[in-house]
Each structure stands twice: as C-alpha cells, then as structure tokens.
Amino acid sequence: MKYIEKLRNSGLRPTKQRLQICEVLFDTEKTFHFTINDLAKKIENQLNNKISLATIYNTVHAFEKKGYVKQIPINSSQTYFDTNISDHHHFYDLNERRLIDLENSDVGPIKILKKINGKKVKSIEVLVKIED
Amino acid sequence: MKYIEKLRNSGLRPTKQRLQICEVLFDTEKTFHFTINDLAKKIENQLNNKISLATIYNTVHAFEKKGYVKQIPINSSQTYFDTNISDHHHFYDLNERRLIDLENSDVGPIKILKKINGKKVKSIEVLVKIED
DNA sequence: CACTTTTTTAGAACCATTATAAAGTACATT
C-alpha cells in the first residue's frame, strides 16, 4: 500500500478506514470536489464496505489539517472539499450548483495593494459565480 | 421615514420591523459585515425592541434578493452578510475570525482567461486569508 | 369598515456537523 508511509509520516496510524479513504480520494486520474456526503456515497459504491460517518468526518478533517485536502470557501449548507491542493480558483455555477476548477494560469496575476499591519497573507482565492 | 419609499418600490410593505432593520443596517456612517445573530443583538441594543428571529431571517433574505445586502462566500458555521453592496473583496483574518473590506481599487484588475460555454460571469470575488 | 393579502411570530422541525463514550485496533515493550 502506497499510502501507509504517507499516513505514518503524518503521525496518523494507517488504519483500514484511512487507507480506503485515501484510495477513494487520491487514486484517481483527476482531482475532484466533494462534500462529506458525496464521499460517503462514493465509499459505499466504490468499496464494498461501510465506514461510519463519524470516521469520514474525522479523517477528512485530519487530512485537511495535514494539507491533503482543502476546504473551498463558498456559501452552501454543506462544506465543500477539494482534492486539488494546488493554488487555484473556482467557478461556481449557480444554476447547476457545481464547482469548476480555474487554474492559476487561467487567472491573471492578482495584486493585493492593501496590507494589514502585522498579518501575513496565507492564501488568495477567487470565486467566479456564473449562470446561464 | 426615508426607507418607506425604498421598501414600497421593492414590493415590500414598510412594516415597523422592516423599517427598524433598515435603520440598523443602513443608518450608519460605515458599511459592516454581520451574521443574523450579530444583527439580532444589534437590534436589541440599538432599539428598545425585540424582533423575532424568524422575521430577521425573512427580512435579511428579502433584502438580499433585492440586492440591499450581499452574502459573503466564506467557510463558517454562520452565514455572513455585508451592507457594502459594491463590487469588492475581503480579507479574512483567521486569528480574529474577522472580515475586512478590500476595495476593488486595492486589488489589481482580475482577468479570467477561461470561459465556460453558455455561461455568463455574475460576480468575481476574492478572499484573502491572513494570519499573524 | 369589510375584505384580502402580506407579514410577524413562537415554536417545531430539519439537518449538517460535532461530541460522547464504549469497543476495537495499532504498536511499542516486554
């Protein structure tokens, strides 16, 4: 298993559940956006196995803290996560309620001219709302 | 009352509650960011009057639909609104959990090079996360 | 005023998320 080392190096024990969640999240051609519920369904379908919702929450939050997934700032009743952890931005399709990646190279350089005293910039994220 | 016309023109009856919420939201020197709970407290303090939480939700949503307040896309357990309805952006202070306005003029022009077929851009919002 | 429509309200319901605490697992030490 290729994720055992990754988990151990993060101080997370490589449990069966964590390894399975790694497979679903990271063993894919393309990155994707998901809610906890999306992920739970994906796990049920892809693996013949149930993982409790509590564990899915715990694991996704642990992975987020380690930087293996990112939260996407958006107004929704559910929290959206992203397996694409590169600096990048998003379209949000208001009609289809769907996120679409917008690579950094698809957005001209963003210059923040204002500085806040004693604060460092942690991230800059652009959300482009689109509709029909 | 200067808000009676504004409400009537929007097809909203100028009730006592709506007029009071208008006062709290719009009778200020500066615009501000708020959650529904913030607003409820502000109403209790500023006016000697209680407005039911349901009415506050209803009114803020009605005002949002009319474009008198905006929702700010951010990950939080509560929804944040803004009385500044101009096109502008935000700093989000991760330590103090506070929003700070970033006027359009403080951000260089943003060029979105990617297009989505058949979709129009409704808004472009930048969130700059900052920390100590 | 009489009538209709909209609004307010207290309280219930909803539901994503977090907390709890008991049983199970990983792993270092013997």
Next chain:
DNA sequence: AATGTACTTTATAATGGTTCTAAAAAAGTG
C-alpha cells in the same frame, strides 16, 4: 506472542444555525 497504552472507530446523542408551520397581527384596498 502476550501485555499495556495510546489512538481510532463507531453508534448514537447533542448542538446549533436555519427553515418551516400555522395562527395571530398588520397593511393595503375600496
């Protein structure tokens, strides 16, 4: 391999922001 300890999983309960409900109140119309 057995033991001990810390970590993890799990079912379930609790939390809390938001939405729904339905009855009373207020606004608008003529």
